[in-house]
Amino acid sequence: MNKKRREFIQKTAIIATSxxxxxxxxxxxxxxxxxxxxxxxxxxxYYSSQxxxxxLKLTKNCELTGIVTGSPEKIPIWQEKxxxxxxxxxxxxxxxxxxxxxxxxxxxxxxxxxxxxxxSIRAANTGxxxxxxxxxxxxxxxxxxxxxxxxxxxVKLAIGYxxxxxxxxxxxxxxxxxxxxxxxxxxxxxxxxFDGRTDHWxxxxxxxxxxxxxMGVYALQxxxxxxxxEPISVLAKSSTTRPNIYHEVEETMMFQLEFPSGALAxxxxxxxxxxxxxxxxxxxxxxxxxxxxxxxxxxxxxxxxTIINYPLENQQAKQMDEDADSILNNKPMIVPGEEGLRDxxxxxxxxxxxxxxxxxRI
Ligand code: NAD
Numbered sequence: 001m002n003k004k005r006r007e008f009i010q011k012t013a014i015i016a017t018s019x020x021x022x023x024x025x026x027x028x029x030x031x032x033x034x035x036x037x038x039x040x041x042x043x044x045x046y047y048s049s050q051x052x053x054x055x056l057k058l059t060k061n062c063e064l065t066g067i068v069t070g071s072p073e074k075i076p077i078w079q080e081k082x083x084x085x086x087x088x089x090x091x092x093x094x095x096x097x098x099x100x101x102x103x104x105x106x107x108x109x110x111x112x113x114x115x116x117x118x119x120s121i122r123a124a125n126t127g128x129x130x131x132x133x134x135x136x137x138x139x140x141x142x143x144x145x146x147x148x149x150x151x152x153x154x155v156k157l158a159i160g161y162x163x164x165x166x167x168x169x170x171x172x173x174x175x176x177x178x179x180x181x182x183x184x185x186x187x188x189x190x191x192x193x194f195d196g197r198t199d200h201w202x203x204x205x206x207x208x209x210x211x212x213x214x215m216g217v218y219a220l221q222x223x224x225x226x227x228x229x230e231p232i233s234v235l236a237k238s239s240t241t242r243p244n245i246y247h248e249v250e251e252t253m254m255f256q257l258e259f260p261s262g263a264l265a266x267x268x269x270x271x272x273x274x275x276x277x278x279x280x281x282x283x284x285x286x287x288x289x290x291x292x293x294x295x296x297x298x299x300x301x302x303x304x305x306t307i308i309n310y311p312l313e314n315q316q317a318k319q320m321d322e323d324a325d326s327i328l329n330n331k332p333m334i335v336p337g338e339e340g341l342r343d344x345x346x347x348x349x350x351x352x353x354x355x356x357x358x359x360x361r362i
Contacts, residue, residue, distance in 0.1 A: 037324045039131075040066030040088070040104045042095070042119055043111040044074050047133065051295065052110065053082060055316035061324035066104045068095055095119070099126035106131055106327070108160075112201040113208025117142035120157070124149040129327050131320075133160040135213035136340025140348055143341035150337065158323045158333040159340035161221065165319040167310035168298040169225070172280065172287050176228035181303065182283030184229075184263040189222035189278045191215045191293050192252070192270035198245050202271065210249030212238075212350055216269035217343050218293040222278040223257055223265035224342070226287070231257035231265070231346055233361045236353040241272055255350045 039062050041048045056064040066088035067078050075089055088103055098104050107123035108131040109116055117137040123130045130150055136159050137143045150157040163169045176184070192215050201207035202214055224230065234257055238250035245251075252270040259265070268275055276291035278300075285303035292298055295316075299309040312318065326333045346362060353360040 034105065034328070036060075037062040037105040037129075037327060038065030038088075038103045039063065039106045039108055039320070039324075040068055040090070040098060040128075042068040042107060042109045042123070043115075044069045044071065044078060045110065048110045051316050052108065052320075053078075055314050055320060057082075058314050058317040059321045059324070061321045061328060062106065066090065066098065066101070068092065068098075068107070092119075095122055096126055098123075098128060105129060106324070109133060110160075112204075113213055114138055114201075114206060116208075117146055120146045121149040124153045124155050124157070127153055127155065129155045129157075131158045131160060131323060132337075132340070134340065134343075135208070135217050135347065136337065136344055138208055138213075138344075140341065140345050143337065143344050147337040147341065156327050156333055157337040158326070159335045159337060160319065161217075161335045161339065162295075162315045162319045163218070163221065163293055163298070164225070164335050164339075165322050166298055166312055166315055168289070168300065168308050168312070169292065171308045171310070172278070172289060172300070173225045173228070175280070175282075175287050175302070176226050179282065181285030181287075183261060184227045184259070184280060184282055186281045187223045187226050187257075187263065187265035187267075187279070189219040189226075189265060189292075190268040190275035191218035191222070192268065192273045192275040194274055195271040203245055203249060205248040210253075211251060211269045211271045212253045212255075212347055215271070215293075216253055216255070216267070216347065216350070219267040219269045220255075220257075220343055220346055222289075222292055223267055224346075226278065226280040227259050227261070227263050227265070229259040229261060229263070230342060231362055232260055233258040233359050234346065234349045234353050235359045236350040237357075238354040246271070250354070253350065253354065255353070257346070 064082050068090040070092050106129045109119045110133050113135050116132050120130050120132045202209040234255055236255035238253045240246035240251035251272045255267050257265040278289040278292040280287045287302050289300035301307050322334055349360045349362045
């Protein structure tokens with residue numbers, strides 16, 4: 001072997017080794033130059049196909065460049081519809097290879113909740129930024145592991161709480177900040193819909209089903225964001241009116257929260273009842289939102305006559321544009337992993353309270 005060839009082999013070996021062990025460093029250099037981030041959706045079910053992928057066509061700061069799926073029959077349909085290159089199609093086994101793909105900057109986990117932690121951690125280990133759908137994970141421990149994996153890999157983590165990007169929701173968050181009507185006294189918050197499906201992960205405990213994680217987090221967010229406080233205790237009661245379908249998980253959950261200021265919240269969530277409202281009563285006034293977790297058209301009013309009805313073209317597009325902007329310009333995420341964790345801490349307490357039939361301190 002001549003000297004030049006030996007040197008070439010040595011050089012490529014060094015590059016290959018450094019690429020394998022430090023993908024973040026190399027990729028962050030390419031990330032900085034990009035104007036638009038490439039997003040890969042993991043899981044091509046309802047939310048990815050009906051909401052996120054169409055919204056990605058409307059975004060300015062990011063675009064759909066990759067898919068990760070366990071359903072080969074979906075691949076040609078998605079490739080044709082969204083012009084996805086063969087080299088940007090992955091399955092659940094080879095997701096790690098995304099680490100070497102410069103077309104993909106963000107891996108968005110849109111799987112059943114039981115898979116959020118595993119796939120978010122694997123995504124973080126590729127050196128790509130991670131977006132993960134709500135509920136963040138199955139436990140506080142899983143949430144903390146996700147946050148750690150993203151920190152260790154120096155990538156950002158955002159949770160898909162689209163409502164926190166909605167100016168109408170931000171309006172009552174502002175009231176919680178400024179308290180123009182005095183201190184918060186009482187909140188009533190409800191989030192639910194009728195789910196007629198009989199064999200879905202939402203009815204399966206191991207996969208992360210149950211109304212509380214799925215819709216209950218909207219009722220919980222309503223109360224937490226309206227007070228700007230974290231609850232200190234919870235009293236919860238679960239029930240089902242369709243035990244043939246909801247025997248592993250709850251169809252309905254009612255939970256009462258106590259906040260440090262003394263404010264109380266009555267929260268309701270269900271897969272059997274359509275509910276979409278939030279009422280916050282302060283010492284000298286109130287804020288009402290109805291709907292407060294809709295994809296479009298959240299609106300409300302305040303006791304001083306203020307109408308809350310900001311126009312919003314597409315909630316998911318705004319969420320992903322803002323999350324991409326946070327990455328491109330190295331700003332904090334609007335909904336970081338720590339916010340998802342705060343909810344899961346309460347969700348765990350809600351389940352503990354419902355199963356023990358007693359007040360649980362958080
Ligand atoms: P879905 O059942 O329609 O899709 C789930 C996807 O995961 C499918 O592509 C399915 O093939 C895949 N999958 C992989 N392994 C699976 C397994 N073992 N069991 C079931 N599916 C499996 O669900 P969805 O409604 O798209 O929900 C996905 C995630 O998105 C959930 O976390 C959900 O809470 C969230 N979501 C968020 C919003 C929102 O407004 N932010 C709305 C809907 C759903």
